[in-house]
Amino acid sequence: MLAGGTYPAMLALGLLRPAPAHAFNMEGSGNGKHIVILGAGLAGMASAYELNKLGYKCTILEARERTGGRCWSIRKGSTQTESGQPTATANFDQGQYFNAGPSRIPHNHELTLHYCKELGVPIQVYNNVNEGAFYFAEGKGPLSNKKIRVREVHSDIRGYMTEMLAKSIDHGALDSSLTKEDGEKIIEYLKAEGGLDVDKLYKASARRGYSELYGAADHPGKIGEAHKLADLIHSGLMDPDFYNVAEYTYELQMTMFQAVGGMDMIAHALEQKVAQSIKTGAEVTDITNLPEGVKITYKDAKGQQVINADLCICTLPLPVLSNISNNFSGDVSRAIDYIEYNKTGKIGLQFKRRFWEEDEHIYGGITHTNNDLTQIFYPSYDYLGKKGILIGYYNFNEKAEKIGALTYADREKFALEKGRLIHPQYDKEFENSFSVSWHKTKYNMGGWAVYGTETRKNQYPVLTKPDKNVYFAGEHLTYLNAWMAGAFESARYTVAAIHARVNEQRSNYPAPK
Amino acid sequence: MLAGGTYPAMLALGLLRPAPAHAFNMEGSGNGKHIVILGAGLAGMASAYELNKLGYKCTILEARERTGGRCWSIRKGSTQTESGQPTATANFDQGQYFNAGPSRIPHNHELTLHYCKELGVPIQVYNNVNEGAFYFAEGKGPLSNKKIRVREVHSDIRGYMTEMLAKSIDHGALDSSLTKEDGEKIIEYLKAEGGLDVDKLYKASARRGYSELYGAADHPGKIGEAHKLADLIHSGLMDPDFYNVAEYTYELQMTMFQAVGGMDMIAHALEQKVAQSIKTGAEVTDITNLPEGVKITYKDAKGQQVINADLCICTLPLPVLSNISNNFSGDVSRAIDYIEYNKTGKIGLQFKRRFWEEDEHIYGGITHTNNDLTQIFYPSYDYLGKKGILIGYYNFNEKAEKIGALTYADREKFALEKGRLIHPQYDKEFENSFSVSWHKTKYNMGGWAVYGTETRKNQYPVLTKPDKNVYFAGEHLTYLNAWMAGAFESARYTVAAIHARVNEQRSNYPAPK
Incomplete structure (x- = not known):
């Protein structure tokens, strides 16, 4: 959240643009407090990177011989x-x-x-x-096993849908809040959107591509023939398998x-910044909250090791964490077990x-x-x-x-x-x-956290708070599941929370802008 | 224009994919025939590049000190x-x-x-x-002078249009060729396409962006509020100025x-291949067809010069060519004058x-x-x-x-x-x-050729054939006006025509695939 009550209002009015998201300046110092970080994925390394800047001492334990986690x-x-x-x-x-x-x-x-x-x-x-690119419906309907260019399906469906709507507006199906002139504007829009002809009918247009390409001199090309709407439906090309609303998703x-x-160039670059903090080949076997600090047990090539620190940031994926012995609270243990990964x-x-x-x-x-x-x-x-x-x-x-x-x-x-x-x-x-x-895959055991209404409401909030001296971080503790930005947001959130605790001040997590 | 009657049919059936477009192998030789090329844009240089491969001798006259023409x-x-x-x-x-x-x-x-x-x-x-990116309607309607993200307009309009159509299908407005089940499929599609809710109503969704972004922990973000359909109409955001059907165009x-x-790295690379053929600073002042060959008069730093050649390829933009003296036929002169440039x-x-x-x-x-x-x-x-x-x-x-x-x-x-x-x-x-x-701009005097129905039908064909020993080439002599591909297609078409004439064989222009 941004400081100052008027800033969001001015933003909404378009009077201001937000400052670059990278503003992450915090007062105070880590004073050499020792933070042990479990996992050298993006969340773990970004946490160490930011903590180092603030004057903390970090140790990252990574089970694998490589860093980066899923960023691989x-x-x-x-x-x-x-x-x-x-x-x-x-x-x-x-x-x-x-x-x-x-x-x-x-x-x-x-x-x-x-x-x-x-x-x-x-x-x-x-x-x-x-x-x-193609849509390919194996063994389904009249267009079965044909490779059909995305542009053909997009253009044909847009054409048929706008034709239908234009027709129905012509027949008076217009929202009562709109005027006749609005209706005419909408019809003009539909003609442009669908590539309809003067009679508001969809005929194949060059948008869907050529069966014979255009060229020089006497080569005007030939436009491909539109697929029939019923064929598109019966081959499932209007089903979610194909019709790619994914492209409309905010993130896509x-x-x-x-x-x-x-993509792991990002992990490599982060690794360079925190290389002195990382122990690879160190598989965590136990996490114990102590009255003052934490004790982490891990095994490496030499055998069992123990490390003590003031605080811990645990970025391990929950299906992995679920199998590591710990003295977490019942609520925390339950959340770790309940939240699903795909x-x-x-x-x-x-x-x-x-x-x-x-x-x-x-x-x-x-x-x-x-x-x-x-x-x-x-x-x-x-x-x-x-x-x-x-x-x-x-x-x-x-x-x-x-x-x-x-x-x-x-x-x-x-x-x-x-x-x-x-x-x-x-x-x-x-x-x-x-x-x-x-x-x-060992040390992952899933793609990313997938929340249902219940787990988001009841389990997720539990892990966004520390269990005594152990903080949890990673894409799974954000609303950006699956995204690298989730790892980074979570790292910053956790660093801000730790820094606030160490300095007895209010957390200064800069919400994304 | 592929050889063999069955190939296009097999192509249409998806049994074959076309061979790479770069196949441009022709039999026979240019036997050192001298081709003078007017203009060192892409069409002129590509012509020389291909002619050189076939054993022709080329001279390119370029008025400017640089090559590339509009590829600049x-x-x-x-x-x-x-x-x-x-x-x-x-x-x-x-x-x-x-x-x-x-x-x-x-x-x-x-x-x-x-x-x-x-x-x-x-x-x-x-x-x-x-x-x-933004849509910005200056001084128009309720959304006047606001910068509105493209995603907002796209998502809102898609939402409102699919809602209207779903409603009208509900009320029985379905093409008689479609079954009730087809109608249900279409409604499912419309819900996905528009991001409609279970009641088939459009509410703002994350697709249109956040007024407060999502982040870590307790930052789910807030979805922006949808623009009213009437506001979008009255600010002109459904007009062709904005609603970007350009993105649907085959070429875009x-x-x-x-x-x-x-982009002129393409011109520079071509120039490297034909550098020995290019005379820059050579402004053509006259083009004369001779009984055997052509005579080109030009002026350079030293004064008036004359060059004779067996054939000529004139790639000059028509508004420029229109002002150069010549002994072209009346039909050719008329076409040069009539075809418009933007x-x-x-x-x-x-x-x-x-x-x-x-x-x-x-x-x-x-x-x-x-x-x-x-x-x-x-x-x-x-x-x-x-x-x-x-x-x-x-x-x-x-x-x-x-x-x-x-x-x-x-x-x-x-x-x-x-x-x-x-x-x-x-x-x-x-x-x-x-x-x-x-x-x-001197030596251009326009953007690119813009054909109307009349000029395409009556003037364009005249220039796709040689006037005696002078051939015309460039984007303006294709169906790819404005595009670099037009210059390349035209160059190949012309080279194929010349090579056929010199070798008394059928032209082998490989139509685009």
Whole structure:
């Protein structure tokens, strides 16, 4: 919340714009208090980074040999061991990568962009919207197993819907609060929006693309024929599987970004800032609140270790924390157990040739399917390059559970079999793959926190307060679940709370702007 | 125009994808025939580049000291002399630029991307769609002079329209070709599309943004209040000025690209390939068809010169060509005079600070206005950088004529006065400007060819055929007017026609795919 009662009012009137989100200046000092931080993901490292600035001493315990947590890009040599499977090592070419975890930065997640700027991590556009990608309805209706450009479906549906509404306004179906002139304006709008003709009828227009492209001289091109509305309905192309209202979501609206060279460049840059505080290979086994401070037990290569500190910030994902012994209150333990995490997985498929660009003119964006692939992501970097990595599936919940239960080899087989229905080039161009199933991954055991009304109301608030000397932080303790900005917001919230306690002042968490 | 009767049919069935657009292999040789090319824009240089590969000898005459024509990026030291004005020199910082001419490459203009790839010009996403930019209705209606995020208008209008249609379907207004179940599916779709509630009513949703952003712990955020439909109508926000159906246009759909470092990197790369053929500072004054070949008269620094060649490719813009003496046929002369070019202009404004990113979270994209600015473009490069150049206006027709008639200083004054209504930061952050009015620019005298039904039908075809030994080429001789792809398509069409004539074979112009 901003200081001063008139600021929000002036803001609402458009008289002021908010100050940059990065203002995080606090008075007072940490006076060398020792904060032990559990987990060297973005929340943990950002907490240490900000605490160090304020004069605290931090120790970060990280179970893995790498930092970053879910902010992880798979490159040549990346390794993964999922429960019940051997260790897999990525064999991608140098320079090729995919983001196993977060892959998108919304333009309105200013705090993530702030850290990119402050840490010197270059960003580039992530192409979340691409009208040239496909919708593919496997085995359903008259348009079954056809690859249909997004632009065709968007244009046809917009056309049919605006035609219907224009017709019904013509027949007098107008809200009584609107005048006849308003109705005429709306009809003009509908004609423009839907690409309707003078008679307010939808005919296919160039918006949906050409069956024969235009060119020079005597090549005017031919416009493709519109799909029938009934066909679109019966193939499920107006179902949520396809009709991509995701693009309307606040967080998924263009402009979107990614870190150049892999999203974990953000984690690496943070790691550089707090490297002296991090102990990797340190798996926490017990968290004990003491009357004054905390005692953390962990094991590393040398055996069991104990560390004492004044306060603790625990950023471990709740399904992991749930299995660590502790002396938390009953309410806290219950919240840790009750809050759910989703199941999710991705596979990266390296191809010899960027056939999606060369043959199909798809540059970035997402192809949507109604099958277990759910979606295929085309890379938003190295356009016009030689090789590339597709995300061959990115699925959730039941679909992710089903595919996550397969061996690495069978996941690859699944991704290739379903993917080649859309891109037959898979057969000739495929090189190798690497898959990550987050709910099968030790030290994660889930994608991200997913709240229902009940858990948000009853469990969530419990963990937003410290249990004595232990604070909880991470995307799961925000309203930005799944987003890197959640990790950063939570880190700042927790740092502000700790600093207020140490300095006996009011917390100065700068709410996002 | 693909060979083989079954190929298009197979294509339509999705059994085949077209081969890459860059296939331009022709048999036979130019045998050292001399082709004189008028104009070293993209069409002229691409013609020479392809002709050289086939064994022709080319000479390109270019009136300016620079190549590229309209493919021109304004950087420190760029100069411009418009009719009735002194020479202006750009004073931007090193590394800062704006594209005075083409600034966007559609992902479906494969030929432009082909040349980027073949010539080694790196590309990056051009952010044509940004839901975080503004609509600004100056002096109109209840929302007058408010900066309203695009996402608010999009979400509110989508909400109101889908609500109206869902209501009218409820009342039985469904096309007779659709079943009751189809109607139910459509209503489900409308609820998703519009973000309607269970009662099919539009309430503001997070899609339109927050009045108070969400954050960590006890910061769920507050969703902004929807604009009233009547207010949106009465402020003109459903008029074509604003409601941005341009984003639906085939050529303007995401994904879009630009050349890294300025669009004229494409021209520079082409220039490198044909540098030995180019004479700059050579202003053509006469074009004469001879019984065998052509005679071109031009003046350069040394005076009047004459060059003879076997054939000529004239890529000069028609308003320029119209003033050059010639012995063309009456039909050709008439076509040159009749085909219209538009008026258009841009101004680049350099600012000390990227306040649109830092204060307003606008990264690329376009703010639309109903005033003479028409639009403000935010740069799609150097995100999170220090300084930046906005395109302060990009207007057309009457608006471009009005602003183009001003002095450079008065254009800057206009851009600042109107722009500061939207971005008051202009006052403090502005450094310097550079404007280009294409219809006032010697050797252009217009933006691009604009066809009406009559000129397309009667004049255009005349110029797509040679007048004896003179061929005409450029974006104006295609269905891709204004686009760089038009210059490339036309160059290829003309090269194919010439090569067919020289080798007495059928033209092998590969139609765009």
